[in-house]
Amino acid sequence: MSYGGITAINDKVKEEGAFVNALITEMRRVIVGQDYMVQRLLVGLLANGHVLVEGVPGLAKTLSIKTLSEAIKTKFQRIQFTPDLLPADLIGTLIYNPKEGTFAVKKGPVFANIILADEINRAPAKVQSALLEAMQERQVTIGDSTYKMDDPFLVMATQNPLDQEGTYPLPEAQLDRFMLKLNLDYPGKDEELTILREMGFTDKEIHVSAVVKPEDIVRARKTVNEIYMDEKIEKYIIDIVFATRNPEEYKLNDMKDLIQCGASPRATINLAIASKAYAFINSRGYVTPQDVKSIGMDVLRHRVIVSYEAEAEEMSSEDVVKRIFDEVEVP
Secondary structure (H helix, E strand, O other): OOHHHHHHHHHHHHHHOHHHHHHHHHHHOOOOOOHHHHHHHHHHHHOOOEEEEEOOOOOOHHHHHHHHHHOEOOOEEEEEOOOOOOHHHHHEEEEEEOOOOEEEEEEOOOOOOEEEEEOHHHOOHHHHHHOHHHHHHOEEEEOOEEEEOOOOOEEEEEEOOOOOOOOOOOOHHHHOOEEEEEEOOOOOHHHHHHHHHHHOOOOOOOOOOOOEOHHHHHHHHHHHHHOEOOHHHHHHHHHHHHHHHOHHHHOOHHHOOOEEEOOOHHHHHHHHHHHHHHHHHOOOOEOOHHHHHHHHHHHHOOOOEEOHHHHHOOOOHHHHHHHHHHHOOOO
16 A cells, blocks of 8 residues: 555544544543553454453453443443343343234343443353354344344453352353453552542442444444555464464474464454554554554453363463464564
């Protein structure tokens, strides 16, 4: 692409992305010290990809997603996942009318623009699987009829670490539907002091102003698609994903027995789109290798399944992905 073409995309990104700063500012009024999470939630929003947030209780996971939804003039629905939840409680069901002798459709809470699936891994697999069609196909089947989801439609889920009481592991098929998986850690001392001073009141009320319209998000997504990605960056993304499947081809022979299952082609697509969205948030009309590196861990950490050998050596999927990014040649 010519210099003039990239300049034009840069200008368009700055124009269409003017709301990003307003959205981040509004969220920071409520959320303290979770800039990483706030930025990744925006990447998911702009890349039209679902986001899974994992962390111990009390790290503002639910509050962050709720604040984001309130900052957008759109329909928000929070679903609390519990062990006794049924698929019909999620997607809806058919209600029989004895007077008319007919069935009527009662739509479930999944019919909204932004869904907060809170503590998603506290419900059994059949309930988690009920989300699959909505997440991937953007539609839900109730009885014999199929219903399209509204646009934008985004699932933002929170989960507690699997070693906590009462949790179920998400099926691999569902994990792969999430574009990003975020792992949150505790805030630093200074950040926690700010949290204490701002939130340490019994009657603290939080008011969030809606600063973005849904049409702004849809329009920004179209601009994200136009962001320039050089052929070298495309090949770099391919190399990263293929290194999770065939590490020996990238001189990572010692990792061959550490990976049970590599990333899918969906990971390749998601890494490319998420890199463009990350560039958009940073007001750039082109993708750099650093964009791919910055967002790559969030795209791949839940898609690379490590072997028993890796677990025996106390290596996580994050360790494997980090090693791949360190070793694969950067264009």
